[in-house]
Amino acid sequence: MAATIFEPLVPLSIATDAIKPGRKIYIDGIPTGESFEIDLMDDEQNIAIHFNPIFAKEQVVMYSRLGGSCKQERRITEDFPFEVGKAFNIGVACEEKAFVITVNRHVVYEFPYCMSYEEITNILIDGKVVLSAVGLDSELQPQSDLELPNPFLMGLPPMVPGQIIRVEGMPQEGRFAINLTTGPEASDDIAFHFNPRFDSGNVIVRNTRVAGKWQKEERDLPGECEFSFKIGKPFKLAIICRECDYEVMFDGVLLLTFKHRLNYEYVKYLLIKGNITLTAVCVDFERKAPVSANYGLTAMKPVRSIYLEGIPTANGTNNQFSFSLQAGKNGNGTKALFFNARIHDKVLVMNSQLDGAWQKEEHHEIPFKIGERFKVIISCYKKEFRVSVNGNERTEFEFKHRMDCQVIRDLWVLGDVAVLEAYTDLAEINTE
CATH class of the missing domain: 2.60.120.200 (Jelly Rolls)
Known part of the structure; x- marks a missing residue:
């Protein structure tokens, strides 16, 4: 099972404990300026591999950094595979003795380990790049139990009507929540609180919190709609921003609507937490160019x-x-x-x-x-x-x-x- 984040904002930091032989990180995006960088790090800011395309010099810089000192720096200028404005696909595979990095599905670089891959806990991506997808794949080990972090916090582009937030996951016993918030802090306002609860009679609670105070809950489902979540069963959810409300789609079918109580323009973050195995998050739009x-x-x-x-x-x-x-x-x-x-x-x-x-x-x-x-x-x-x-x-x-x-x-x-x-x-x- 793969875990993927679609269209994340930069800088992007992902916590992970899944780096091991047989697994691959893949990154899709478009470079927009002089350089961007990818770092695999531990909790002490040691860098297992720093991967840095520099466009002015048409070179890729790679090194590791342990205890503040750079190790095994390499500057490669042959066959520079990147172009500003042109989409790329990067794969970082964890092999037995080295990282193997591919660009647009061609083997380009190898970089030997300077620290154990088991110590890697973070993936950091920064610089002049627009990301379309970042994922952790396990093609060689299809029984992987890989998942996204929980709690999961992600910055959102400015909310506009027609914008869609897609969430894929598998609920566990208890409850979980999907919140559209005005900021990254626990005390920030929540424009839309979507809270399926298995421990309260299979109900979906919807609400808004402003200045620390919850408003009136909504629990009833419209018409013939039913509580569709099942413990241990994967689901696909879409929250669509409209002029007057949010529409929530469950596996492609309209589940409910929630009228705006706080202007959608104030929404800046997505927070998902609780008893859920989260596998994919996507920020999408109903229409894309054209x-x-x-x-x-x-x-x-x-x-x-x-x-x-x-x-x-x-x-x-x-x-x-x-x-x-x-x-x-x-x-x-x-x-x-x-x-x-x-x-x-x-x-x-x-x-x-x-x-x-x-x-x-x-x-x-x-x-x-x-x-x-x-x-x-x-x-x-x-x-x-x-x-x-x-x-x-x-x-x-x-x-x-x-x-x-x-x-x-x-x-x-x-x-x-x-x-x-x-x-x-x-x-x-x-x-x-």
Whole structure:
């Protein structure tokens, strides 16, 4: 059985006692800058292996550190396998005498043990990288009883409608809880407390805690829904954030809803604890690029801004992405603003589409690079849109309105880009 964390935030620290021959750590992600690093450590901060790709020098640095002193440092420049903006898969296998590290499923490096692998208790990942999955695998020992830490605490990206938290595990006798909290401390507010209890008559308690005080519990299940958890039986749970409530899906079927008592925007952490064997956690979205989502664009008008953060990704030679502000879920051939970053042509194109007909293009110097994180702010003024990239005056673009902006209902993102965040700001701006 494998344990996997999907889309974790960096820096990431995972406690483990499962490093032994026959097991492998796998890490999937996209490098976004000058370097990132992977450390396997013990409780005394001794490092069994430090793995550090450095892009400016196109080299991989490896060493161990015992008692503050580095051992067996290696700097390898041959066949550097990483590229900024290009997805990778790293495997760290624990063999009899050495770590064997693969990149994109090719054997690349070996590093001999300087300390016993049995002393490794932590995996640390940090640096310029966006992680898509980190797991502990046991392909050579399928009877493994590997599991995620308990309690399990993980930082969450900003909560937005359509965001999904997926949890897989196996309940034990007693009770367990899944909490969406405002912070990492035990005293922090809990926006949503989901608490199946076998020891209280098979009931699921839902609640909110603010300033240390629990509010009114909800225990009844709607309609014909039943208590679906069984001791020792694996389950898949999905908590979906909606505008007015959370939806909880059990094995793909709607189990219950819970109305927001604390604004979902305050939710920053996921905490899972209690009598549960936890095997996988995933932060997901209902739509991924290419993505069509109504990010609160009930009517675009000259008091609103849209924020979009992401990373351009590599996909062969024809690398480009676009976003558009359009009327309706499918656009109906009407786009008030079409913003197209053609990285392969080193040009930024802005245009509009009216009743299916493209209008005159406007060309600019492109401000994006593959693998470099960006933040775009689209502000709607009385006469034009203003698009700012990374807060730089030299990369601020104006686009005159060619249609009534209040018909805009949707933000559409398409192409070679990893979307990290998208939201609207209803605060008034200076529209002159």
